[in-house]
Amino acid sequence: MSAKCILEFDLIPMKKDTLQTIAERTGFSKSTVSRVVSGQGRRYRISEAAISKIQDEIRACGYTPDLIAQGLRTRRTNTVGLTIPSIDNPFFASLSGNIITRLKRCGYNILLSDSMETEENERAAINSFVSRKVDGIIAVPVSKSPSFIEGVSASIPVVLIDRYYENTFLPYVCTDNYAGARRATEYLLSKGYRNIMAIQGVRSSMPNKERVNGFLDAVRLGGTPDAEGFVTGDSFSVENGAREIEAVLSAGRKIDAVFAFSTTILLGVIRSLREHGLRIPDDVAVVSFDDNVFLDYMDPPISRVAQNTDRMGEATVDILMKLMSSSGSGGESGMEDGQMLIMPELIIRGSC
Amino acid sequence: MSAKCILEFDLIPMKKDTLQTIAERTGFSKSTVSRVVSGQGRRYRISEAAISKIQDEIRACGYTPDLIAQGLRTRRTNTVGLTIPSIDNPFFASLSGNIITRLKRCGYNILLSDSMETEENERAAINSFVSRKVDGIIAVPVSKSPSFIEGVSASIPVVLIDRYYENTFLPYVCTDNYAGARRATEYLLSKGYRNIMAIQGVRSSMPNKERVNGFLDAVRLGGTPDAEGFVTGDSFSVENGAREIEAVLSAGRKIDAVFAFSTTILLGVIRSLREHGLRIPDDVAVVSFDDNVFLDYMDPPISRVAQNTDRMGEATVDILMKLMSSSGSGGESGMEDGQMLIMPELIIRGSC
């Protein structure tokens, strides 16, 4: 009790040190102290004696620059804003973790916002990033149109990830969804499956469109004229997966394989198939999009198109760092090399 | 191309507006504009005419206060620092999502740091929070000792979550790990299981210790004198789960139930049991700690002690808000009502 009081009396006044107080205590000016603190002593010809005296004092009182004041003066905050649709989604969690770790290594802190898939939250988050003068923004965009983000990118570098827009100069990093879906479908065909059902997510999103294209191209161009494929569904949810299986089975349509476009859809598929007494892969084969450690522990383990979150995070941070160092705005340099697709990995397990 | 140039010329100068420029354009002073912007016009007797003229101009040019400058002047940043051991862990992801959403509702932004279970990263993150003048800190601490965080809490409110320390005045919100482990074990006993193996995680952590206590108390005080329970293992990892099962089986020890102290441990257990051809729950029953949607889709679905991340997030944010509004420091008020345990839910499925 009394110990705590002493603690507070010790700490609260102690925290008051600033360039000014250190200057007074060492007998130098704020300017000199500032230059020593930022390690620019030699460059500004501060004497060795002065440097070490000031450094001693700094160490003694544990001084740390006020990053708010610094940010005001320098217009750099060493902060990056990150907005994602849902941190609960393991794919985004993995992506975020990767990005956060890499940016920390570069000396940046992260302002994180969860847009919960709404455009309103996304705009609010990005506006907040702008007002907070972040040095850069990484976004998994949920808005239909890129125009708002394009406007922001005129003054702050922006990199999109996972989702993107057609006809935009905004740099992005995405999985090659077309290639992933096509490869997985071709694998199913090569194993002899002929009636393949794909269950898609949000139809308007680019990744979903690309997956549909990859799936349909594989079926059409696969060289197996007896193959049939169809696409159904409309959201990345468990219910969507279950509902669509239900619909197909009760319509009596024949299927021997299902391609779920997300792990959530997959769960619905599994539930519904089980309820109908259908076994995987004997009655129906299953492939999914997205990776997750649990998929290896299902019975049977699930084959899947695994997005490489590690490389996606790496590429995103690389691009952003380049943009941030080259200029204040994302303008020119994004056009040439800022848009890239990461190849996903097809992981084969017992489900097909 | 030329369109983009026009865009930039349009936007970059536009972003230059500040209280000063708006003051000049409307003919009032910075003070007056500031008061109107912050909605204090009436309180400071600004005339209706002036208010609406200024508001029109603000809307016209899309002015937004510079939060860095505001933070410097007011010493409030409307920002909370959050540090967790690993965003990849679904439990922490869920907790973070909850906290972020709630804090946003209260007008706070989040600086997120992933300490990757190292004390060094944790200290760096918290120091950065302090330098950035966050209004409060929420931490899932990984350090052995609370002293560093206690020091910080003298000047900034801190709330711990999930993990905590003995003999500290720091406020915390945790699952009642003792009660959760005890209830799950009692359930196993009630179903007739008599040789129960518990596989624990990091031994020094409080949650783990409490789970061990709850488990052992249930076995000892359960009123079933023929029951036997033992605890083994040393980390929250898949490998730990597999290794301990392996060891027990190859030692020929008889077990009819396993209590895994985390989902990762559970996965190792499942893998190892399968490799030995043992079936769940017929040969060995299984219960786990932590919730996850996948557990319902395993075969069989896994019984578990589900931590209530929703209530934990709610309680944490409530406590922090109270601390932040009551005073600058976390000092006194944390003692009485700042330490609370949240009861977990026992979810029964087919694994036991």
Place this chain on the structure above:
DNA sequence: TGTGGTTGCGCAATCGATTGAGCAAAAGTA
């Protein structure tokens, strides 16, 4: 002694917003 160069450091403006104090004009009161 005068000129020029170097060394070592301080002055003061600046970033953009906030806020207590205060002032001029208008309105009210006696």
Place this chain on the structure above:
DNA sequence: TACTTTTGCTCAATCGATTGCGCAACCACA
């Protein structure tokens, strides 16, 4: 008319760090 009160707004200091410019002291050299 003189005095007080209210209205409506401005002034200027402040938060803490950065940085271009410049000055004094010292040395070298002729």
